[in-house]
Amino acid sequence: MSARAARPTIEDVERRALITAEPRSGRARRRWPAVLAASAAVLGCAFVTARVAATDPVGYGLAFWPIASAADEAEDRLMAAVESTARTAAGLAEVPEALGVTGEVEVLSADVRDAGSTDGSVLMRIRFRVQGDGQRCREVMVRGNAEVSSRRVDC
Numbered sequence: 001m002s003a004r005a006a007r008p009t010i011e012d013v014e015r016r017a018l019i020t021a022e023p024r025s026g027r028a029r030r031r032w033p034a035v036l037a038a039s040a041a042v043l044g045c046a047f048v049t050a051r052v053a054a055t056d057p058v059g060y061g062l063a064f065w066p067i068a069s070a071a072d073e074a075e076d077r078l079m080a081a082v083e084s085t086a087r088t089a090a091g092l093a094e095v096p097e098a099l100g101v102t103g104e105v106e107v108l109s110a111d112v113r114d115a116g117s118t119d120g121s122v123l124m125r126i127r128f129r130v131q132g133d134g135q136r137c138r139e140v141m142v143r144g145n146a147e148v149s150s151r152r153v154d155c
Helices: 010-020 026-055 070-088 092-102
Strands: 105-113 121-130 134-143 148-153
Touching: 070 092, 070 105, 070 121, 070 134, 070 148, 092 105, 092 121
Parallel strands: none
Antiparallel strands: 105 121, 121 134, 134 148
8 A cells, every 4th residue: 555545635635625515506506596586575575564654653553763753753652642641531522622631732623422332432633743843633533442543644
């Protein structure tokens, strides 16, 4: 036996490393377009979702920085006060009066339906001032079980 066969040299090791690092099969190359297409679809969906949520971030419950402005955050704080007032009111008929007392919210119209039962509801149109954006209006629905929902409307 020769001494060379017993002890590999650095050239032998490098040659073996080059041989084992063969290019990947064609499957791996075909996977990249699918990965890029899936990534683009996810980013597109995220963009569309953010644009929709930005139309009414308070209504969607997403009143924080990337989607909402400072005026939206102020509107969210006022709506939290409206919700707590509606939940603590003695009855559905007292909700519009209780909101009018706060001074921050102006009740433009209120429609109380079946105030004595748990199936009753109050549909109100409210206006309030938001710093930096002037005034905003919302339609607020308060149901008998103190469930509050709202949507932004034109004043």
